[in-house]
């Protein structure tokens with residue numbers, strides 16, 4: 001073989017310039033910092049709430065704090081069970097009303113609506129999520145409360161009014177996520193169902209909803225989170241009485257509404273108890289997130305066989 | 307060439323008869339003037355280059371094309387002499403009688419048992435009868451031995467070839483008269499292909515099978531009749547070039563274009 005010609009200099013692989021290299025490193029670190037800020041934020045808030053609220057558990061006693069049936073700060077009685085109860089009642093009622101509405105909307109959007117109808121309805125549903133909650137509160141106060149008052153013997157301040165308001169508020173969360181879950185069902189499965197002679201309705205409830213089940217449950221759990229955390233709209237319509245209500249239309253309070261009501265003036269142990277309630281809320285939402293995580297892991301394990 | 311030792315007699319009944327069918331996807335004219343008679347209890351293969359409308363044609367038989375907005379068929383298709391596109395015919399009922407297997411195995415994400423029981427349940431079969439139906443259908447699909455101990459396992463956990471046989475069992479569970487198969491073997495491994503081809507040979511004693519395949523050897527192996535489709539120019543509708551006994555198509559095609567295709571000169 002003849003001797004190889006020497007490589008002309010312009011054909012040499014060029015080295016990365018120092019400036020590019022630095023820019024790459026800089027950007028990488030910038031994104032890292034962004035991610036760290038988010039994580040640090042969570043940790044800081046948790047530490048802050050934890051430190052401020054911990055004495056509530058320590059001094060009142062975790063059991064009497066969580067299961068005490070009387071919330072009476074003036075007499076130094078800090079039992080938050082009525083507030084937990086209120087939170088749960090308000091959330092469950094909203095879920096019972098809101099979930100069918102939202103899942104129905106999701107089915108409509110993904111299986112029934114033509115692309116043109118969907119192009120109108122989906123943004124409308126998303127818009128619901130963008131309305132400030134104080135506006136929902138107004139709506140509840142001015143429109144819903146009198147209606148509820150008409151059907152019950154109270155003034156319309158209570159769980160029922162909150163249910164309806166919250167139900168509408170959680171629809172966008174549950175509906176859009178459920179729709180995504182339905183849409184991610186492989187099209188072949190839909191086709192198989194029709195080819196087996198299933199009607200549209202049978203395809204929806206026998207095949208598509210079960211196939212999207214885990215995504216839909218995730219959506220509902222996130223809707224729960226929204227319902228537990230929602231404060232302003234609920235505050236405006238529940239009547240804010242930290243007691244076990246006599247009826248679903250009687251005034252109650254939730255953890256979040258009580259915190260907002262009391263925080264401006266609370267001091268000492270009262271203030272600490274409010275932070276203790278915040279810990280409970282924090283743990284509840286962490287629990288929900290963990291649940292969503294578990295569900296998706298469950299789904300992966302189904303798909304991979306067992 | 308065919309599995310069947312005794313050839314399908316010439317006077318075999320026509321299960322499905324197509325007369326002068328034209329098919330449109332909106333403005334796109336996909337098929338024109340197709341006339342063909344599908345023989346009962348035989349395997350008919352549709353061959354032709356990709357995109358020539360084989361799937362489109364197959365999906366006319368169970369009216370799956372109804373689900374596509376803007377799609378329409380003109381002409382006449384009859385099943386046992388009844389017009390399947392006649393006003394008032396329920397496509398849902400039609401699909402119970404004409405089952406379909408797709409290219410990509412598509413079991414439902416539910417247990418093997420529930421997959422097979424799906425059709426019978428839709429028809430309101432009593433719970434007590436389901437076990438028997440599930441077992442028989444899996445047996446007919448040659449999947450019983452592999453699955454009898456894992457009926458509760460998710461259908462998606464099976465291998466691709468097993469999934470396809472599960473889909474066949476799911477169709478067989480409603481005792482269809484016709485089974486349409488759209489390239490059922492192109493997404494699975496060779497051993498499974500063999501199993502499915504064997505299965506077709508067994509099944510055609512009871513049901514009419516129409517299979518779309520791009521694999522000419524497969525058409526030659528499994529079918530009694532073959533129809534060759536061709537779209538001669540882009541944008542033009544495809545036509546049925548030749549339809550005959552498989553042996554004739556592969557040994558002495560009458561049309562020059564068929565000969566060119568099967569000898570691999572184009573397509």
Ligand SMILES: Nc1ncnc2c1ncn2[C@@H]1O[C@H](COP(=O)(O)OP(=O)(O)O)[C@@H](O)[C@H]1O
Pocket residue numbers: 331334336354355356357358359360361362363374
């Ligand atoms: N849903 C559809 N909408 C519009 N055109 C389609 C649709 N499905 C198929 N076609 C067109 O119809 C022709 C035939 O397609 P197809 O029946 O899938 O062919 P084959 O199965 O022979 O490969 C192709 O040109 C394809 O692009």
Ligand SMILES: [Mg+2]
Pocket residue numbers: 360361362488518
């Ligand atoms: Mg095709």
